[in-house]
Amino acid sequence: MKVTICQTAPRLLDVQGNLEEVITKIHHAREKGSQLVVFPELALTGYFVGKRYHEAALRLDSAEIKALAAASRGTAAIVGFIEESRSMNFYNSALVAVDGEILFAYRKLNLPNYGVFEEGKIFSTGKRIRTFRLHRYHMAVFICNDMWHPSLPYLGITQKADVFVTIVNSSRGSMGTEFSNRETWGVINTFYSRIFGIYGICANRVGEESLAGRDQSSLPDPCCCAAERGEDAGAVYRFWGGSEIVNPFGRIISKAALYKPDQIEAQLSSELLRQKKILLPYLKNDDPYFTCRELKRILFKNGRGHFAR
Numbered sequence: 001m002k003v004t005i006c007q008t009a010p011r012l013l014d015v016q017g018n019l020e021e022v023i024t025k026i027h028h029a030r031e032k033g034s035q036l037v038v039f040p041e042l043a044l045t046g047y048f049v050g051k052r053y054h055e056a057a058l059r060l061d062s063a064e065i066k067a068l069a070a071a072s073r074g075t076a077a078i079v080g081f082i083e084e085s086r087s088m089n090f091y092n093s094a095l096v097a098v099d100g101e102i103l104f105a106y107r108k109l110n111l112p113n114y115g116v117f118e119e120g121k122i123f124s125t126g127k128r129i130r131t132f133r134l135h136r137y138h139m140a141v142f143i144c145n146d147m148w149h150p151s152l153p154y155l156g157i158t159q160k161a162d163v164f165v166t167i168v169n170s171s172r173g174s175m176g177t178e179f180s181n182r183e184t185w186g187v188i189n190t191f192y193s194r195i196f197g198i199y200g201i202c203a204n205r206v207g208e209e210s211l212a213g214r215d216q217s218s219l220p221d222p223c224c225c226a227a228e229r230g231e232d233a234g235a236v237y238r239f240w241g242g243s244e245i246v247n248p249f250g251r252i253i254s255k256a257a258l259y260k261p262d263q264i265e266a267q268l269s270s271e272l273l274r275q276k277k278i279l280l281p282y283l284k285n286d287d288p289y290f291t292c293r294e295l296k297r298i299l300f301k302n303g304r305g306h307f308a309r
Contacts, residue, residue: 001135004034005254007243007262009207012046015056019044019064022079023071025263030075034265036134037072040205040243041080041144041167042092048209048237049082053122057084060105065095073100076134078141080167082123083107089124094141094167096132106130108143109152116211116237129155136270137163137199144168147188153196158288162248162273163199164192170204171237182240194250196283197276199268206241206259248276 006025010018022039029037041047044064045056058064058081068079076098083093083105092108107126111119129152131140140156140163147153147166156164166189170181185202193200243256245266256262277284 001035001137001268002033002265003036003038003201003245003268004029004032004263004265005038005201005203005243005245005256007203007241007256007264008039008043008205009239009261010040010043010046010205011207012209013049013052013056014046015044015058015064018046019068022077023068026071026075026077029263032265034075036076036078036165036201038165038167038201038203039077039079040203041094041169042082043079043167043205044081046207046209047169047171047205047239048116048211049122050118050211053082053090054084057082057090059084059086060095060102065102068095069097069102070100072097075099078165078167080143080169085124090122091126092119092123092143093126094143096130096141098132098134103132104130106141106143108146110145110149112145116235129159131156131159131161137268139163139165142166144170147192153192154291157196157198157283157286161198163201163268164196165201166203168202168204169239171209171239173235173237182242185242186244189244189246190250190252193246193248197248197273197280199248199273200244200246202246203243204241204256205239206261208236208238210236248273 008021022043026037049056079095081093081095083091093105095105096103109126111123111125113120131138138161140161142152142164170185189200189202238259240258241256242258243264244252245254247253254264254266256264
């Protein structure tokens with residue numbers, strides 16, 4: 001199966017402009033034979049949406065999402081966006097569309113709410129790990145911080161996923177000067193591919209955004225509020241890109257450029273997945289029922305519904 005990652009630089013809160021770019025790139029990738037086209041987290045909105053998040057939100061029955069799904073006819077697409085549910089909750093979501101139809105929107109489960117991140121203030125939390133079949137492959141979808149919590153990838157594996165698709169917005173300096181997002185994502189992608197024997201498809205974005213670029217007019221003093229949180233309201237965060245596709249042996253088979261838009265491709269091989277399971281059958285004796293029993297023991301020891309300490 002041929003996979004394409006489109007490493008884009010979405011314009012903040014320009015849903016229509018970003019949508020047009022995404023649809024054009026889906027068409028081009030399909031014409032080149034791609035059977036799956038992947039875009040970064042929040043590809044339709046940009047990241048630092050602040051209090052204007054609701055202005056950029058789309059429902060699954062909106063004209064924009066229908067147009068995006070229609071563009072997937074003859075291929076499949078995974079695109080990050082802000083989803084508004086029927087109950088008017090808002091989610092950091094990934095649309096999964098296959099051959100012109102919406103399969104589902106995966107909703108991010110672990111929302112960072114520290115440093116420059118404010119997703120916990122804006123978005124509701126997802127409730128499920130979603131997987132789907134595409135050609136001969138079983139795909140699991142994750143969004144950024146989900147991969148920093150090992151229980152979530154494990155839940156994908158227990159559903160027999162053999163491809164992880166992760167869409168992210170990772171920028172330089174957003175975690176402080178003593179921590180490298182770029183280095184850590186390389187470790188994460190390689191680790192899961194090697195241990196679980198899966199293909200890892202990781203789409204990051206590029207471009208620049210600042211906290212000052214979002215609308216904070218409803219706050220009494222935006223610069224003061226940012227300073228109180230230890231933030232620099234004028235700081236510019238550069239999203240570094242470096243999207244990559246990693247094979248089941250943990251080898252990078254396609255790597256995008258740093259700090260500029262790019263497009264990369266790779267062919268997935270079911271035979272290589274089979275070889276990894278034969279040579280290194282790490283998961284052959286994994287028992288999710290044991291995991292479930294242990295979790296119940298830990299969480300409800302002596303009948304108490306809390307952690308045993």
